[in-house]
Amino acid sequence: MNELVKELKDEIIEALNLEEMTADDIDENEPLFGEGLGLDSIDALELIVLLEKKYGIKLADPAEGKKIFTSVASIADYVSKNRKK
């Protein structure tokens, strides 16, 4: 699980162009949107595409997406249970 969390942090940094950050700067339990990492709607779409491309996970339900994208830890938990790649 720890490996997946680290991998996700690196993927998020690359996909969202957070060049000034390293994986260590991201707390896997802090909120991704609003306060915390401060991501917004455009970043959410990047995350949807990331999960699709990297892990073969297709998200279609906004309510489910909101829960999954709460934090890096919640994404890792969902990916570990639903990944197809």
Add this chain to the structure above:
Amino acid sequence: MHRLLIQSLRWLDVRMVYLVTSLFVIPVCLLLNTNHSRTSAYHFYRHRLCYGRLRAAWSVYINHCLFSQVVVDRFAVFAGKHFHLDIEGYEHFRLLESEPKGFMIFSSHIGCYEVAGYSLISKTKRFNALVFGGEKATVMAGRQEVLGHHNIRMIPVKEDMSHLFLVNEALDNNEIMSMPADRIIGSAKSVTSVFMDAEARFPAGPLSVATMKGLDVLAVNVMKTSAKHYKVYVARLSYDKHAPRRQQIQQLADSYVKELEHRVRQYPLQWFNFYDFWSR
């Protein structure tokens, strides 16, 4: 109010409505300047186009008259009226439509883009348009009634981000996705480009979506040429799909801005972004 206007336009000539708004409504709006449209339009003509004071003031009046006319035209379409359309660059649309992959259309707040929906109809791909979520119910109903049977789907921007899932689904299904690319709405992320000789910020969203999926992009601008005529300009935008992502975004922004500036200089009186567009 909207419903009454739509009903009136079923039998009223649009030119009658133009006349009434130009003589009675626009002068009052300009005098009150409640939403600062007069100030921002004057600033645009005076400082961006370097007009003299008198010409700038007159341009503000004509600009507001034209804005009211395109709003009336929009409702006239909902009322079943038709406008004559000439299309320049239709071959770009036809070419992308014939390819298996979906593509994107970037629109702008100049002229009246809504009229384009009736001309750029695809037989093979559904046309999805991202629209402002706060539109009045009558506007949304009017759009749906007129556009729904043309294989066009409206996707309103919503707080719960559900529109993102629909955008993603549309592009995964190789459909056409249209978005305004000149106003920063929702996400505050932006890309800077030189527009009308000064740096301006453009929304990162449409650029980000196109480059993340490696999609081809068209800029479509629909300009009013007379009471019953519009001209649709379709231009292919360019960016290097093999360049680093950040460069792709900048190249696409610059390409879009170049086309936008070309049309704004061609039709300076149809610039309808009534706020300080160049603020930092």
